[in-house]
Amino acid sequence: MVQLVHGGDIYSYIENHPNGVLDFSANINPQGLPWGVKKAIISALENSANYPDPLCRELTAAIAQSENLPPAYILCGNGASDLIYRLVYAVRPQKALVTAPAFEEYEQALTAAGCEVKHHLLQENEEFLLTQRILDDLTDDVDILFLCNPNNPTGQPISQTLLKKILQYCRQHKILLALDECFCDFLDDPDEYTMSEFLSGYDNLFLLRAFTKMYAMAGLRLGYCLCSNHALLDKMYLCGSPWGVSNIAQAAGVQALREKEYITRTKTIISQERAYLRAELCRLGCKVYGSHANFIFFRPHISNLSSKLEAKGILIRNCGNYKGLTGEFCRIAVKSHNDNIKLICAMEEFALCP
Structure with missing residues (x-):
């Protein structure tokens, strides 16, 4: 069977979880299609x-x-x-x-x-x-x-x-x-x-x-x-x-290519939410690297974070199949503020009850 190597595979998850998923594994503009x-x-x-x-x-x-x-x-x-x-x-x-x-x-x-x-x-x-x-x-x-x-x-x-x-x-x-x-x-x-x-x-x-x-x-x-x-x-x-x-x-x-205002709004949202996520992840004890685009790359504060979040209906990108990395590293997309809060709250629960 073909092994899927990218984020954004919501379809495999939905097969067994019909109630939907919050996908942080694909780095897509949180505004959605213009x-x-x-x-x-x-x-x-x-x-x-x-x-x-x-x-x-x-x-x-x-x-x-x-x-x-x-x-x-x-x-x-x-x-x-x-x-x-x-x-x-x-x-x-x-x-x-x-x-x-x-x-x-x-x-x-x-x-x-x-x-x-x-x-x-x-x-x-x-x-x-x-x-x-x-x-x-x-x-x-x-x-x-x-x-x-x-x-x-x-x-x-x-x-x-x-x-x-x-x-x-x-x-x-x-x-x-x-x-x-x-x-x-x-x-x-x-x-x-x-x-x-x-x-x-x-x-x-x-x-x-x-x-x-x-x-x-x-x-x-x-x-x-x-x-x-x-x-x-x-x-x-x-x-x-x-x-x-x-x-x-x-x-x-x-x-x-005509959607100039959309691009301006996007840059503002990404800049603000990227800063929010970086600060919150650091507060939780995660180690953040780089992360200057629309995603955050980090070493989590607890083990098996991606599996624990998946059980709560939240997908993130476990980076274990990237050459040069192990499963200790993860990547999350910068999404809307409400979605980002949901992610941080779920991670905070794990920190309190690992």
Whole structure:
């Protein structure tokens, strides 16, 4: 049987608990899908009899305007995961370097393509921060490096200064840098971390973005990548279905990029609730690391926290299946204040009666 490795699997839980679940395991915008996007989805249903635009022309133009980049730099896909697989099958690397811990999909895609995967271990005594030590692991036989900024599950960002050093080193050694920026917009100052301004000067730089987290569109499946290497994007296009992005997802993406007030509210909510959760977890005796995005990475105050919360109808992400971590570490999404209070109250009960 297939082993599921990601958060957000509410369906397995609901099979045995029909009364519902409070899901902190998936890092989704607590505001939910914007109302304007809902209306765009309903309108797009009228076009369901037609095949979707295989080139995503209207959506690509909207992304290009939003990113201030040429449309030729953009390829849309059926979520970020789809683009990770397309990238790996287009490049066919022999050896890759990924950090540990990191988003599991990088290694799954690489392994599926027959690539050897090396791990760069992030150290707890360094707060799981990426350092210049990674350059030592970028040996001449490495073809591709996957990084996530901020990292998932730690929420630790990588400074632009270090990323520039890594990018330049990768170019000198003919290594493709695949940089996942899906959580970058949740940082307090995303412009200080994104590497989009370097795309035109580095054809070995590949950026990954998604609508999933910021716009609460996980079920619609929509992501895009940015790269100035046109030959690579052409290969990636041929490594997937030409109709991988539905009419509904394309219409939702176009409207989502217009939702400026929604983004402003989101940043305020995330900043306030992230601070609340960090403070409350520390008060309970948890050790919090990083956590600069829309999720909190921590070592709990009691053992078996995820199992105990699940019994109360609350799902969190046990990080035991991340390489480089054990089940002692957990990750929770930053949700609405009422939901966050429910989580903290449940954890407080366990502290009183472990």
